Every structure is written in C-alpha cells, then in structure tokens.
Amino acid sequence: MSSAPHSPHDYPVNEHGFVRQCAWCRRVADADGLYRLVAPKLVYGASHGCCEACAIRFVSRGLKPTA
Numbered sequence: 001m002s003s004a005p006h007s008p009h010d011y012p013v014n015e016h017g018f019v020r021q022c023a024w025c026r027r028v029a030d031a032d033g034l035y036r037l038v039a040p041k042l043v044y045g046a047s048h049g050c051c052e053a054c055a056i057r058f059v060s061r062g063l064k065p066t067a
C-alpha cells in the first residue's frame, strides 16, 4: 500500500473547486453532491465536512467524532 495522498483531482469538485469528503467515514461527494464514493483515506486538499449518514448517526447516538 502506498502512503501517498490521493489527488483531489481523482474526485469531482464543487463550484469552489474543492473535493467534499466526510471527515468521519471518508466518503467523497460525487458530481451530484451525494456522498457515494468511498475513499480509503483522507483526500489531500479536500473540504472536510460531515456526510448526511454520519450527521444522522452522530446526532442520534450522541457519539463524538473521532477525526
């Protein structure tokens, strides 16, 4: 396994030129803005937020994110 970071250019970017990735489950938003792409690691230069699934999970369980 290489430890080199994934290029942001491997994934679709939003109108600001950023890849959107969930900081917790590592999913990346596709061209439709849905977190459907699974990345094995954090994407270098991505805009890290929280996907809908993680938002629901953390809110419903009250768990602390481990990012």
Ligand SMILES: [Zn+2]
Pocket (backbone or CB within 6 Å): 022, 023, 024, 025, 026, 027, 050, 051, 052, 053, 054, 055
């Ligand atoms: Zn997530």
